[in-house]
Amino acid sequence: MTWPKAITFDCYGTLIDWEGEIQMIFKEILERNGVKNVDVVALQRHWENIQFDYIQNQYMPYKEVLRNTLPMAFNYFGYPFTEEDSRYFAESMGEWRPFPDTIDALLEIKKYTKIALLTNTDDSIIEETVSRIER
Template sequence: MAIPKAITFDCYGTIIDWDQAVQNYFKRILSQYDINDADVVALQKHWESIQFTYIQDHYRPYKEVLKHTMAMSFRDCGYPFSTDDCIAFSESMGSWEPFPDAKKALLELKKLTKIALITNTDDAIINETVKHLGVDFDEIITAEQAGVYKANHRGFHLAMERLGVDRSELLHVGFGFKYDVVPAHELGVQSCWVNRYGDIRPANVKETYLVGDMATLALLIKGMAHSTIPQTEGK
C-alpha cells in the first residue's frame, strides 16, 4: 500500500470534538432557563439532521446556518431560546477544543505527506480554529470558497487541484459518513472513517480504512510509509 501523496481531513468531528462542544453549548443555554434534565444528545442529533438538509438547499454563510438551525431544532423540541443565544452559538465554533490525539497525529502525518482540510465552514471560523489548534496545513478548502457544502463534490475537486494530486493519490479522512465517506466513494477517492464511537455504518457504502481515532490513523500511514522504504539487503 503506497502512502497517499496528500491526506484531506474533515475538521469538526474528526479533529475538533464536535459532539462534546455542541452538547456542552446546548446544555449551557438550557441551564439559563433552569432546564437541567434535557437530552442534549438527542437535541444535537435532531439539530444535525436539520442542518444536513438545510445546507443542501443553497449556500449560506456558516454562521447563518448555525444561528438558523439552532433556532429550528430548539423550536421543534419545545425548548426556550433567544436570538442572542443563537448568535452566541454561531460565534463560539472557532474556540471548540480538539480531540487530545489530533494535534500530535497531524504533526506526525505532516512529516510524511501533505495534509489539508475540506471543511463545511467559513474562512473566518476555520482560521480561528487552526490558530487555536497550532497546525500548519498545506491547504484549507472551506464551503465559503467552494460555494457549496459537503457532500457536494466541489470542495474535493478544489482540494485536488490545489494540492496537485489526482483522485488515486488522495486519502480523505472524516467522521461524517454522509458528508465525507460517501462523496469520497462517489469520486473514487480512498477514504478513512474515523469512527470514535462505534457507530453503525449508515449507508450501503464501504470506507477504505476504518480507525477509532487519529492516533491509529497516524500509525496506519506510518506503516504504509515504512512498507515503501527499500530494505537494505542482509539486514
C-alpha cells in the same frame, strides 16, 4: 515507507469533536435559561438533521446556518433560548475543541508530509479552528 505528498482530513467530526462540542454548548445554553437534565444527545442529533436539510437549499454562510437552525431545534422540544444564544452558537464553532489525540497526531504526521484540512464551512471558521490547533 514512502509518504504521500499530502494527507487531507475532514476537519469537523474527524479532528474536531463536532458532536461533543455542540452538545456542550446546547447544555450551556439550556442551563443558562433554567433548563437542566436534558438529553442533549437527542437535541444535537435533531439539530443535525435540521441543519442538514437546511443547507440543501440556497447557499448561505455557515454561521448563518448555525444561527438560524438553533431556534428550529430548540422550538421543536419547547426549550427556551434567546437571540443572543443563537448568535453565541453561531460564533462558537471556530473555538470547538479537537479530540484529545488530534494535535499530537497532526504534529507527528507533519514531520513526514503536508496536511490539508477539508471543510464545507466558512473560511473564517476554519481559520479560527486552524489557529487553535496549530502549534
